[in-house]
Amino acid sequence: MSSVLEHGSEDHLWAEPRGSACESTGLAQALLPSCRVLAGQSPCTVPVSCLELEEQYSPSRWSPRLDRDAVVEAHVEAVTAGTQMARATTQTLLHVPYGDGDGEKLDVYLPTDPSGTFPVLVYIHGGYWQCLSKDVSGFAAPALVSQGIAVVAVGYNIAPKGHMDEMVAQVRRSLAFLVQQYSWISGVYLCGHSAGAHLAAMVLSTDWAEYGVTPDIKGAVLVSGVYDLEPILHIYVNDALNMSREVAQRNSPMLCVTGAVPAAGACEVLVAVAQHDSPEFRRQSREYCQALRSAGWTVSLLDLAGVDHFNIIERLSQDSYILTEVILNMISRA
Structure with missing residues (x-):
């Protein structure tokens, strides 16, 4: 199991924290009016709103299963x-280096x-930027x-x-x-x-001039993502990330939408969210979709019933799954 997770145990993966603290900074007060430190209290006091x-x-x-x-x-x-x-049943090119770093490798199915030529779906795994790897990210390949594809x-x-800056740069490279x-x-x-989904959204805001190439990105499917990183600053997830406010702001897709406008006409975006994602995840998906639409992107929101944050993506291994069908339809229309 540890070879899959790469960091800690499985309860680090999107899990509810145990005994974590919320540092009440000025930004936390701005985000959460009731998340504050009273005079004379320790800055490690955990207000109810921070726990929420x-x-x-x-x-x-949030999973009912x-x-x-x-x-x-x-x-x-x-x-x-x-x-x-997928590795046993498809032709593969495994561990293809795209850079010099240890983690800078691709698996191609x-x-x-x-x-001839054919389209490619580039899958970017989740794990709260600190778990999982490409080595468990080929599950959607057989159906595609x-x-x-x-x-x-x-x-x-x-x-x-x-x-965070490095991860965004690596995915772009x-x-x-x-x-x-x-x-x-x-x-x-x-x-x-x-x-x-956050990293994929950051790819949409890339200034490709510095890379000397402009990928023909025809579509993006963003599933149960985080598009505003500032709340992450105040929860257990940032213990490993150690992001500052400046890092969170420059890597928040919600704040990069304007810069992505020139590519809007060439790329169809689908923002998908699970019925059993948390209200905050659902809010972020709605607001990012609205921001893209306001900036001129071709974008739609897919609210998938009967799934949670995990099986919404697991089921891409199934030919008949609605999200698999949506992806196939998106590619066939191009």
Whole structure:
């Protein structure tokens, strides 16, 4: 199990924190009026509102299927088994380096007939920027490669080794590498889950001039993502990330929408959220979708009934799953 998680145990994965503290800074007071330190109190005092914020950003707390530890364990087992099956049944190029860093590698899953050109779905894994890896991120490949679509699982340096600026830069470099390295790509589609949806959204705001290439990004599917990082500053997730306010702001997709406008006409964006995501995750998805639409993007919101933060993405291994069908339809329309 530890080789899959890469950091700590499975209860670090989106799990409800145990005994974590909320540091009440000036920003916390701005975000949460009742999250404040009274005169003479320790700055480590944990107000009720901060505990509520921790709960809102603990996805395992909101699943009706299983308890918080079991749902995370089941998720890891599902994506691991799905990836093992994908590697056993599809043509692959594994551990392809796109940079010099240890985590800068790709796994490529190819269609049965790799001749000619075909679209590629680039999948960016979640794990709150500190768990999981590309090695458990190929589970969606069989359903897509059977339809002539390549799938690429992107690796990046997770925290605490990796920091937020680095992760965003790595994912952007992986896209530049792909389009420069493989001439068979006929169009790029992004798909990210949770923290991976955040990273995929940051790719949409990229100034590609500094990379010397402009990927033909025709679509993006952002699943149960975080698009405003400031709340993360005040919860247990930031213990490993160690983000400052400045880092959170420059890596918040909500604050980068304006810069992404020039690419808006060429890319269709789907923001997907689970019925059993927390109210905060659902709010962030709605507001990011609205921000993209206001900036001129072609964007839609898909609110999926009967799923939680975990099986909303696990089920991409199924041909008949609605999100699988939506992705196939998006690619077929291009």
